[in-house]
Amino acid sequence: MSVKRMVTKLALAFAAKKGMEVFRGAGGMSGIRDMLAGNASPETQRGGMLGRIGGTRTSDSGGLGNILSSLGRAGSAGGSEAGMTGQISPINQSLGNLFGSLASAFDERKSPASVSDALNSEFDTTDIQSDAEAKTIIRAMVQMAQADGHIDDAEKSALFDIMHDASPQDQAILQEALSEPVNPKAIAADTPQHARKEVYAAALLIGNPDQPQEKAFLQSLASALELTTRDVEALHTAVGKSYLA
Structure with a gap:
């Protein structure tokens, strides 16, 4: 599993955890898990989850439906991670494109x-x-x-179900991240100088600056x-999130 694919799955899973309406309608964490595993019913794929989260947008790899389809079609074998026919999955592109596709899919007022x-x-x-x-980035x-708050055992189980095709090394990275205390200074101490903005943007992607604890x-x-x-x-301007001030 590529790290970008892992980042994408985590972003979708954590968005589900935070209770976004489109994910609640899709069955929350278990719905995401079924979709990524290719187990969602045809009705869910046609008129439910994919329909509600942008599966019809095909021009620029946007819409969570297209991103989910891209992940699901890639399967556990890796290799080609293209999504819809003739479409390049954002997970094969730059970090900016990956984060841009996800940010736009969470808030379709902005184009990818x-x-x-x-x-x-x-x-x-x-x-x-x-x-x-x-x-x-994962941390x-x-x-x-x-x-x-915290991620409870059921949510951890769902995360690892979603990451079923990750390598043992990648799963170990996730397990280590889930086990350590919340400590942004520790993350920063381990972040290479040239990756500082990317690490911050990864957190911002799933964060809500209007929520006091997340803002802090x-x-x-x-x-x-x-x-x-x-x-x-x-x-913050790029991904359409409130400023910290």
């Missing part, structure tokens, strides 16, 4: 292309270049998801990563 362009212009790297970067997402986490992470006010505001 516009979000991707904005993020690509801010990011200092276009891809995950090392295990260190991969781990800090930032996990800790963001835990900032307003983002503030601490931004400070620990030594991001400027301008850097943070640009990333």
Whole structure:
């Protein structure tokens, strides 16, 4: 499993955990798990989950339906991760494009292309270049998801069901991230200089700056990563999230 695919699945799973309406209608964590495993009923795929979360948008790999289809069709064998026919999955593209597709799919008021362009212009790297970067991105997402509480055993079980095709090494990274306490300073200490904005954006993608505990986490992470006010505001603007101030 590629790290980008793992990041995508985590983003979708954590969005489900946070109770977004489209996921509640799709059956929450178990619905996401069934969709990614290819077990969703034809009715769910046609008129339920895919219909509610943007499965008809095909021009630019946007819509959670297309992203989910891309992941489901890839299967456990890896290899081709293309989604719809003739369409390039965002998980084969740059980090900016991946985050842009996800951000737009969560909030369809923004086009994937516009979000991707904005993020690509801010990011200092276009891809995950090392295990260190991969781990800090995963840790930032996990800790963001835990900032307003915790991830219980049932949710952990669902996460590992979703990650069934991950390598033992990738599953170990996730298990380690789930086990450590929320500590944005520790994440920042392990983040390579050129990956600071990418790590922050990964947390922001599933975070809600309007929620006090999540806002506090983002503030601490931004400070620990030594991001400027301008850097943070640009990333929030790109993904359509409220500013921290």
